[in-house]
Amino acid sequence: MKLAICGGTGFIGRHLSEYWIKQGHEIIIITRKARTNQPDGIKLVTWDELSSNPHLLESLDAVVNLAGESLNQRWTKDTKPKIKQSRLDSVHRLGNILDQLTNKPQAVIQSSAVGIYGTSRKDTFNESSEVESIDFLSDVCVQWESAARQRFNTTRLVLVRTGVVLGNQGAYPLMQLPYKLGVGGPIGDGEQWVSWIHMNDMVKLIDYAVRNPEMSGPVNATSPYPVTNTDFGKTIGKVLHRPHWFPVPSFMLKALLGEMSILILEGQKAVPDKAEECGFQFDYPHLNDAMYQLKNS
Template identity: 85%
Template sequence: MKLAICGGTGFIGSHLSEYWAKQGHEVIIVTRKASDHHPESIKYVTWDDLNSNPHPLESLDAIVNLAGESLNQRWTKDTKSKIRQSRLDSVHRLGDILDRLTNKPKVVVQSSAVGIYGTSRKDTYNEYSEVASIDFLSDVCVQWENAALQRFNNTRLVLVRTGVVLGSKGAYPLMQLPYKLGVGGPIGDGEQWVSWIHMNDMVKLIDYAVRTPDISGPVNATSPHPVANRDFGKTIGRVLHRPHWFPVPSFMLKTMLGEMSILILEGQKAVPDKAQECGFQFDYPRLDDAIRQLKNS
């Protein structure tokens, strides 16, 4: 297959490009600045190159758009604007390029997030749940998805709503660090939900969505077994043989992180009903196995 990834040098994109390259596919990474050091099996092209000549993206089997400013920084007014605008800009920029193609991609896989559901301690959200702009993250995600629905309306579109992705980089190393230091414990009251997915399943799910014509619209990229923060921490401690005892007060995180603390102190219970209805099988559906694999990798 001929496949392209916008944001292919990032946390998820780098794993996805490696996975597809190993399968022998033609992989194109769309990035802001091309690297001189990359595998020969992967082609790099810049956004500016494509603005001048979109031909490299002709006749794609799929294009995956993962581009966007990181959420993992203090949410100042300026930063929040960059987070929102970078996501919208990537959609419209890609839409402008695809509009000029003679043979458009068979499917567009657009990144989104489970933050679109807002936060709740009691509700469970699947792909058929209603969404609304009730806080910063949900508002960004609603605008993000609406832009994709507008710009990619002439092909199959999959909106991958991602939870916390567990891998050797990203959030997980920071989440396990207190336990390695012997001071792990619940964050806040520990009752907030963590909707998570192992990186291997994240990559496989995107690949499955590309290969499965019946999948379109929102897809929750989360394990079928979300857990409360308290249980998430207990699992890390159990697998790493470290204590789970030292609570982190909410006010401390709010002081340190500001509004961004909502990523840790609040959450939502999102489940992947659509993926399972379409036959997707998780390699790591349960947290114990996911943490154990990361420990041994």
């Protein structure tokens, strides 16, 4: 297959491109800056190059858009517009390029997040759940998906609503750190939900979305078995042979992270009904197995 990845040098994008290279696919990674070294099996092109020569993306089997500013930064009056606008800009910029193609991609796989559902301690969210702008993150996601539906309305569109991706980079090493230092414990009251997915399943689910024409619309990229923050921490402690005992008060996290603390202090219980209905099988549906695999990898 001929596949393109926007944001292919990021956390998920690197793993996805490595997975597809091993399968022998032709990979194009769209980046902001030119690089002198082209990785084996990958063609790097910049957004500016595509603006002048969009036909580099002719006849793609699929394009995956993962581009956007990281959420893992303090949400200030300056960074919040950048987080939102970077996502909208990537959608519109890609849309402008695809509009000029003679042979458009057969599918667009667009990144989103389970934050679109807002936060809740009691509700369970699947792809049929209503969404609305009730806080910063849900507002970003609602506008992000709305822009994608508008710009990619002539091809099959899959909106991948991602939870916490567990890998050897990203958020998970930071979540492990207090336990490695012997001071791990519940955050806040520990009852907030964590919807998570192992990186291997994240990559496989994107690949599955590309290959399966019956899959379209929103797809929750989360394990079938979300857990509470307390259970998440206890599992880290078990895997690392460290205690789970030192609580982190909510006010401390709010003081340290500001509004971004909602990512840790609140959450949502999202389940992957669409993926399972389409026949996708998780390699690591259970947190214990996922964490042991990462420890031993």
